């Protein structure tokens with residue numbers, strides 16, 4: 001997957017977790033927490049959806065990497081580059 | 086070999102099952118009874134539908150709300166707001182002999198009622214609301230503070246304290262006399278800052294949604310399949326032995342049957358002795374009417390009543406029941422969608438405190454006789470606070486602590502479980518966990534949240 005495809009994949013996950021949220025104005029630089037109404041349970045769901053959909057494992061000590069879209073994509077790139085979109 | 090076995094198909098077990106199955110676990114829910122729902126089930130009698138629990142779904146927030154337990158529950162179970170089909174209450178009240186406080190799903194009504202009935206307490210009441218602990222900030226340390234002490238620091242009129250405690254204890258206090266302050270904050274929010282609602286079709290609608298979702302995700306549900314023992318090997322739970330003698334094994338076991346009840350299944354005498362189950366159980370007297378309660382001038386959804394200035398929250402000491410305080414619930418009095426129309430009958434449900442042991446020790450004839458006697462007594466007491474509907478009665482039913490025990494296996498028929506809670510859901514055994522009533526959250530929304538969070542923490546993490 002390319003970084004753009006990974007971004008789409010993450011967007012799709014956010015949409016599944018939080019169907020009422022308007023994601024079109026998401027700022028990739030800013031932390032999710034400051035833009036989306038997400039709690040700790042929702043964050044855990046990002047990790048679990050990644051595992052469910054792409055078999056990507058995110059260990060607990062790495063959760064901090066998933067704070068914003070840009071950081072998430074950067075973190076996932078090496079893990080997902082060999083997955084076909 | 087299952088990834089997870091869940092014991093009990095009540096609200097918490099079903100919710101935990103959905104989470105596990107959604108994340109592709111091989112999961113099986115085992116339920117002893119012949120139907121789902123546990124403490125909040127439903128049945129049919131003489132051609133009519135009845136709910137066991139469900140007076141009101143607490144924690145109700147309007148469509149589009151993002152915060153709070155109800156919104157969280159919908160997101161976590163991937164359900165839409167419409168799927169729960171909730172209609173808000175009309176108006177409810179806390180009714181004491183000479184004073185009544187009305188409330189609805191907008192806190193401003195309760196505010197103005199307190200200002201009207203207790204003008205010199207309204208600032209204190211505001212202070213109390215400002216200092217409620219938020220759900221996410223609850224920690225065991227201040228959770229167990231005394232609510233009575235805390236309230237008397239803020240509110241100086243003892244009558245107002247009793248009036249606040251009455252509904253909050255009725256809808257979720259497992260302890261006698263006093264309440265953990267953390268639990269108080271949860272229930273105060275659930276009742277007054279969020280609100281009350283009901284699906285037109287009753288609790289069966291919610292349960293069917295949950296079961297369908299679970300099955301669609303590949304989960305297995307086995308009814309009439311009780312667990313008689315949890316097999317322990319070297320400090321680990323390795324599987325369960327069913328009532329029929331068959332065995333099943335799993336990597337993790339999550340039990341919603343109560344803490345002491347679960348420890349007993351493990352032969353963990355050690356723990357069963359130390360911890361006691363709760364003592365508080367209920368009777369409920371249900372009357373079907375030939376008219377709608379509103380025709381009799383009754384338009385409240387719920388009335389929490391108490392017949393003196395002091396509210397007594399305890400197991401009845403001298404008798405089978407204590408009818409000085411109770412809850413009057415009228416399922417007709419919700420703002421149902423016009424498309425739904427009206428419920429087929431008028432219904433009045435009265436709940437009062439009852440003593441499990443006294444009910445259990447009655448022989449069959451006495452049991453029937455006492456049910457009639459107490460049905461009348463509880464309705465007598467309730468009709469001090471609501472119009473007398475007795476001459477309109479066309480059918481009745483009543484359940485007792487014995488009924489609750491028979492259908493849910495909860496010790497003492499204790500509706501809100503043990504007096505202490507196991508917030509992290511862990512037990513003496515590495516891969517055996519608790520969810521539901523004894524994990525900490527009660528009520529329909531509370532127990533669903535419990536099932537979700539315990540599945541997240543213990544069944545899904547790292548697997």
Ligand SMILES: Cc1cc2nc3c(=O)[nH]c(=O)nc-3n(C[C@H](O)[C@H](O)[C@H](O)COP(=O)(O)OP(=O)(O)OC[C@H]3O[C@@H](n4cnc5c(N)ncnc54)[C@H](O)[C@@H]3O)c2cc1C
Nearest residue numbers: 093095096097117123124125138140141312521522528529
């Ligand atoms: C009269 C009454 C009124 C209520 N009113 C309301 C209300 O208005 N609003 C509200 O929100 N809440 C209400 N509640 C509370 C609410 O129903 C409960 O808090 C909630 O349903 C608890 O769910 P649970 O999953 O924790 O436990 P349970 O529902 O008890 O689930 C446990 C399940 O385990 C099964 N089980 C037990 N032992 C075994 C075994 N050995 N093997 C297999 N299965 C077993 C039981 O049969 C049961 O189905 C009411 C309850 C009652 C009784």
